[in-house]
Amino acid sequence: MIRLTVNDKEYSLDVEPDTPLLWVLREQLSLTGTKYGCGKAQCGACTVQVDGIALRSCVFPIAAASGKKITTIEGLERSGKLHKIQRAWIEADAPQCGYCQSGMIMATVALLETTPSPSDADIDDQITNICRCGTFQEVRQAIHLAAADQD
Amino acid sequence: MKAEVKISRRVFLARSALACSGLAIGVAIPTAANATETGNIRSDEVNAWVVVRSDDTVLIRIARSEMGQGTLTGLAQLVAEELECDWSKIVTEFPTPGESAKRGRPWGAFGTFGSHGIRDSHEYVRKGGAIARELLVLAAAKRLRVHRGDCRANNGVIIHAPSGRRFRYGEVAEEAARLAQDIQPKEFNFDSLVLKSPADWKIIGKPLKRLDTGDKVNGKQVYGADVRLPDMLNASVRRCPVFGGRLKSYRSANVLQQRGIEKVVTIGDDAIAVVADTWWRANKALDNLDIQWDEGPNATQTSDAVDAMLREGLSSEDAVVGNRNGDPERMFDNTEQMLEAVYAYPHQTQAPMEPMNATVFYDGHRCEAWVPTQDGEKAFQEVVRASELPPAQCEVHKLIIGGGFGRRGHYDDDFLSQAVQIARQVPGRPVKLLWSREEDMTHSRYHPVMHCKLQAAISNQGQLQGLRMRLCGQSILAGARPQLYARFNHKDPFVFQGLNRGGDASIGYGIPSLLIDYVMRNSHVPPGFWRGVNINQNALFLECFMDELAEAAGKDPYRFRREHMHEHPNHRAVLDAVADRIGWDQSAPEDRYRGLAQAHAYGSYVAAACELSVSEGNRVKIHRIVAATDCGYAVNPAQIRRQVSGSFVFGLSALFMQACTVKGGRIEQHNFDTYPSMRMAQTPEVETIIMESRADTWGGVGEPTIAVAAPAVLNALYRATGKRYRDFPLSKHGLLLV
Incomplete structure (x- = not known):
């Protein structure tokens, strides 16, 4: 049995230890907001937070997540209120197809925790997710909006 | 009554x-x-x-x-x-x-x-x-x-x-x-x-x-890949990696012992799927089936062989004429200056972020599919065909799609057909087929490979007297829509997109003698619709060659274009708009170089101008893009801007880093590590100009701008490096987008 905490809920899971965290989230816990895009940590659609660090969950074996605290896109909302990054995303009207945006938002959560007021260069360095629709211009704007939100 | x-x-x-x-x-x-x-x-x-x-x-x-x-x-x-x-x-x-x-x-x-x-x-x-x-x-x-x-x-x-x-x-x-x-x-x-x-x-x-x-910012949006139905099974598929090959043998005994595995099923004669309680288990089990393929007649195909076939077609006699005026056979007789160039455009895949998938329920009486599709009706027809049930017993539920770009406009013998065939082998339980990214990249419907030989005659006054464009390559219509192709008398009119004499997708230049023709050469790689379709390569060929001609004529590329656009005011207006906004008449900042291009497709006129610099000989930084779109009525200017700026990510990813090459009959690129896509740091700011609406005109927005992204950048790149790149992606020449 592997024990872990996801979005403040504790789970005990009987799964093969090499199962990537992504597929545990999606298939065992029904948290499908975290997306499969490549399975090779290339695209970032599967980004979640593990003990406060942004990780690409498609290559992160569940055995390594044992005892850790995981936050997914579904866990950003607090008592019915959207996270300021989510609000900024709506304000900037950032998503197009939207499939990569969970990962984009989770990568931004990590960015703003280490760099509350990121420069464009900081954003370039740390937001390395792929978006095939090409929403980068709006995502950049949304990150600046979120950084400026003092809430 | x-x-x-x-x-x-x-x-x-x-x-x-x-x-x-x-x-x-x-x-x-x-x-x-x-x-x-x-x-x-x-x-x-x-x-x-x-x-x-x-x-x-x-x-x-x-x-x-x-x-x-x-x-x-x-x-x-x-x-x-x-x-x-x-x-x-x-x-x-x-x-x-x-x-x-x-x-x-x-x-x-x-x-x-x-x-x-x-x-x-x-x-x-x-x-x-x-x-x-x-x-x-x-x-x-x-x-x-x-x-x-x-x-x-x-x-x-x-x-x-x-x-x-x-x-x-x-x-x-x-x-x-x-x-x-x-x-x-x-x-x-x-x-x-x-x-x-x-x-x-x-x-x-x-x-x-x-x-x-x-729902796209809180994880609640249910895409096809996220569909969950009661009692649902999951499937992962592997199709013969060589197009046209077959499944020869496999061993399922060990796999069937593994946890969660429900069934191993074959699909047609060229694919095998594992059905399991979870997709992860199904997908992993595929590796343990000891699958042997009969790779068939295409097993030795290579991109080099395909290219050789297309090069031969550049001087072949079996051409279909797309646009012609004046006396193109004699255009070089008394010409002062003649110029020739050959360009080549590679196979590419759409690679939407959401891999192909479909969820199907079949119980012998009813067949229902939940599918991200670009055409619900065609998907419905495919469900009817593959299930062999009457239409009244079938249904298709469309979902918000995680990227299409043309890939999800294909139905025949594709992921949905596979899903129905799997569902028929587990009747009474819904099954979700999700392709791995590897399956997605190696079994796409690819941007057609196309070569183009351009020849031009320029007068003493630096005027373009004649132009010949010979296209040679794959026909999407012949490969992906054979019935429609037959209706067009086995001539694919869409290969001339952007080069037509008038109407939609028309050429923007008046040239005294003109001949644009096409020789069809189909490779074994299945062609498909790729955002922008044939306008991509045609605009690249023409707009890069126009820059070459301007240089040969000793003229500024913007002025040279304009001299040939008197009868094409709408094409000219968007070109003027980007030239004006980027400040074409003022010199660029130090070490920065500019290029521009225009095109007409999907009812809209578009143009782009870019400003870039090159450092260390191969590191290309795009500093600025200006794009103009004349789509008639602009229904939602905010969304038009997003389509236009996104078009540069799609178009420049393709130009700099994307090709699907063939070796041993199969596509060599399997994932984003070998088929990269632009990221935040590489993406330039795009300034979008939406032209004042033309009355009673409704143009498209999702695709046309892609066509001008590559040529505008290539023309600037020539000015920066002195090199004309004529085959792609640019990464094969060691160029990096930074």
Whole structure:
């Protein structure tokens, strides 16, 4: 049995230890907001937070997540209120197809925790997710909006 | 007796459909309440397009697919404009293809490609909104026992002007719905409804936010890959990596012992799938099947061999002429200067972020599919074909799509067919087939490979006297739409996209002697629609060569183009707009170089100018992009800007880093590590100019701009490096986008 905490809920899971965290989230816990895009940590659609660090969950074996605290896109909302990054995303009207945006938002959560007021260069360095629709211009704007939100 | 009434009613509906601009057609009002014969009509459905709930929520039905391009929002704006409803109360829904078939296609075509969403359905969706409004007003007038002419609708409220009495839409919706069924053709001629003048538009033309954003930022949006049904199984598939090869053998005994594995099934003669409780287990088990392939006749194919075949075609005699004027055979007879260049465009895949998938339930009596598709009706036909059940026992549920780019506009022998065939082998339980990214990249429908030889004659005065363009490569139509191809007498007219004499996708230059022809050479790699389709390579060939010609003529590339655009004011206007905005007449900042390009496709004129620098010989930084779009009426300028800026990510990813190459008959690139896509740091700021609307014109937006991204950058790159790159991607020449 592997024990872990996801979005403040504790789970005990009987799964093969090499199962990537992504597929545990999606298939065992029904948290499908975290997306499969490549399975090779290339695209970032599967980004979640593990003990406060942004990780690409498609290559992160569940055995390594044992005892850790995981936050997914579904866990950003607090008592019915959207996270300021989510609000900024709506304000900037950032998503197009939207499939990569969970990962984009989770990568931004990590960015703003280490760099509350990121420069464009900081954003370039740390937001390395792929978006095939090409929403980068709006995502950049949304990150600046979120950084400026003092809430 | 009742049946007779229905029949006459259908005749009326068919006539009214015909009367409306020849479009087939969304003005049908609900036919009858008999759900078994005419579909599931709700009591609050005012007409096929509009349902008004008692709480005033307005549900607008959208037949086209939403894959990020924003058509859902744009089409809702068109309906809402005529409906005179409260925009904040709108929700949307996709009607199902099965329902459409039962009702006689009240929503028209579902197909979502070719930037068609708005440009082909603007009229009938607005009529759908206008008819619904009219029914709501009539219902209110009837309830008040007043003349309809004394009532008007505004922002979801009907007001009887003389008395000031008012009804909210939600209060009269059910009466309006009943009215729609009772009303006789002679009482009210819906075709006489006049659509609002553009001067009176309140919702069309506004930069409104998308309607589908909320669930995309909190993880709640259910894409096809996220579908979960009770008792559902999951499947992963592997198809012979060599196109045309077959499954020879496999061993399933060990796999079937593994945890969660339900079944190993073959699909046709070339694919095998594992069905399991979870996708992860199914996908992993594929590696343990010891699969042997009979790779077939294409096993030794290479990209080099394909290229050699296309090079031969550049001087072959079996050409189809696409555009011709003057005397192209003699254009070099007395010419002062002749120039020749050969360009080559590689295979590429669309690689939408959501890999291909479909969820299918089949039990021998019924077959239902949940599928992200660009054409619900074609998907429905494929479900009917693959399930071998009558259409009335089939249904397709469309979902918001995680990227399409043309890939999800293919149906024959593709992921949906596979999913149905898997479902038939586990009857009674829904099964979700999700392709791995590797399957997605190696079994796509690829951007056609195309070569182009260009030859030009330039006069002493530096005027272009003649131009010959010989295209040689794959026909998408022949490969992906063989029936349509046959209807065109085995000539694919779409290969000349952007090079036509007039009409849509026309060439923007007047040239005294011109010959553009095409030699078809199909490789074994299945071709497909790739955002922008044939305009991509054609604009690249022509616009890069125009720069080469300008240099040979000793002229500025912008001025040289303009000298040949006297008869093409719309092409010229967008080119002027980008040249002006980027400051073409002033010198660029130090060490920065500029290029520009223009094109016409999907009813829109587009141009781009870029400014870039090159450091350390191979590191390309794009500092600035200016893009102009003339799409006629700009239904939602905010979403147009997003399509335009996104087009540069798609187009420049392709230019710099993307090719699907063939070795041993198979595609060599399997994932984003070998088939990269642009990221944040590489993406330039795009300044979008939306040209002033041309009256009565509705152009597409999702695709045209892609075509000018590559040539604008290549022309700037020449100025920066002195090198003309004529085969792609640029990464093969060691160039990096930074």
